[in-house]
Amino acid sequence: MSEFFGLDELIAVALREDVGAGDVTTLACVPEDAVSRGVFRVKEDGVICGLFIPQRVFAALSPVVTVTPLVREGAAVKSGEIIAELEGASRAILTGERVALNLLQRLSGIATRTSKAVSAVRGTGAKILDTRKTTPGLRALEKYAVRAGGGHNHRFGLGDGVLIKDNHIKASGGITRAVASARAAAPHTLKIEVETETPEQVSEALYAGADIIMLDNMTTEAMAAAVRFIAGRALTEASGNMDARDLREVAETGVDFISLGALTHSVRALDISLKF
Numbered sequence: 001m002s003e004f005f006g007l008d009e010l011i012a013v014a015l016r017e018d019v020g021a022g023d024v025t026t027l028a029c030v031p032e033d034a035v036s037r038g039v040f041r042v043k044e045d046g047v048i049c050g051l052f053i054p055q056r057v058f059a060a061l062s063p064v065v066t067v068t069p070l071v072r073e074g075a076a077v078k079s080g081e082i083i084a085e086l087e088g089a090s091r092a093i094l095t096g097e098r099v100a101l102n103l104l105q106r107l108s109g110i111a112t113r114t115s116k117a118v119s120a121v122r123g124t125g126a127k128i129l130d131t132r133k134t135t136p137g138l139r140a141l142e143k144y145a146v147r148a149g150g151g152h153n154h155r156f157g158l159g160d161g162v163l164i165k166d167n168h169i170k171a172s173g174g175i176t177r178a179v180a181s182a183r184a185a186a187p188h189t190l191k192i193e194v195e196t197e198t199p200e201q202v203s204e205a206l207y208a209g210a211d212i213i214m215l216d217n218m219t220t221e222a223m224a225a226a227v228r229f230i231a232g233r234a235l236t237e238a239s240g241n242m243d244a245r246d247l248r249e250v251a252e253t254g255v256d257f258i259s260l261g262a263l264t265h266s267v268r269a270l271d272i273s274l275k276f
Helices: 007-019 024-029 053-059 091-123 139-148 166-172 174-186 199-208 221-228 249-250
Strands: 035-042 065-069 082-089 125-127 163-164 194-197 212-214 235-239 257-259 272-275
Touching: 007 053, 007 091, 007 212, 024 091, 024 174, 053 065, 053 082, 053 091, 065 257, 091 125, 091 139, 091 249, 091 272, 163 174, 166 174, 166 194, 174 194, 174 199, 174 212, 194 199, 199 212, 199 221, 221 235, 221 249, 235 272, 249 257
Parallel strands: 125 257, 163 194, 194 212, 212 235, 235 257
Antiparallel strands: 035 082, 035 272, 065 082
């Protein structure tokens, strides 16, 4: 996919890391002219993301490997389902297999976890967001996987929005001062979000003019009270260990967004195999 600038460089680094001085097993056991056919098969239910990656991995090793996806990106699949076929130089397939699977499995794991979270809040109006708690170098891919699973992206990087967190508040001298400084310095197109932990901070952030108020590590009752107090004058985001919470219950407080770092920072890869 052309949207992932630098993907080929990322794949090259991953291959150098894995192959090192050479794939001694494959070079020793497999004839240079051997050709194989195989399939990618899922071994558990999930949501598929990253089917374009194996082709890019194998292309870095040989021009004669073809990968044919059999499902679309973001498709829900069942255990045992074949999601892609491949054919080509056996050596290239065997050498690139681990890198291709590592990326495909991780992105599919993120899409699967996101899909479950989206399903949990369906009908409430709350949107599921990711965070910047991503694997260094893989952020664009991981945030793409969140979208494939039906979620939405929070800011991609530090330049995409103002998010005043607890340490910013302490370093700048308070919420009111921080929001005023941000409003004066930031472009008018950027939203200003403030992290709050108490009703007093919620009130200060609202009257300081925050566009979005993050309700961090609050009880469900406290979040519901904050949403009622804000009354649509700012958007609201529930955050803080949300993966351990009942997402439906959180969504029913009326928050606009629920952000989950766990979508990317601790997700389990989807089990996918490549078999000749």
